Amino acid sequence: PRSAASALDSMIAAAPDTCESPPPPEPPKATEKPAPPTEPPPAAAAAAAEDTFYNDPLIQAALVKFEGKVLS
Numbered sequence: 415p416r417s418a419a420s421a422l423d424s425m426i427a428a429a430p431d432t433c434e435s436p437p438p439p440e441p442p443k444a445t446e447k448p449a450p451p452t453e454p455p456p457a458a459a460a461a462a463a464e465d466t467f468y469n470d471p472l473i474q475a476a477l478v479k480f481e482g483k484v485l486s
Contacts, residue, residue, distance in 0.1 A: 467473060
């Protein structure tokens, strides 16, 4: 155990005092076009997705187990 402590002490003493941080990421090139913004899904599609979510058997079981309620 004594030699392990001295080995640890020597490694700590040999460690640099400061840490070099990685270089910052390069900014995007001016020739690259930014991705077009995605449009949100229509309200009908969002409502249908939400409806199928709450009709899922696992969600229903979780709502029962944790006494959750779906508010509309």
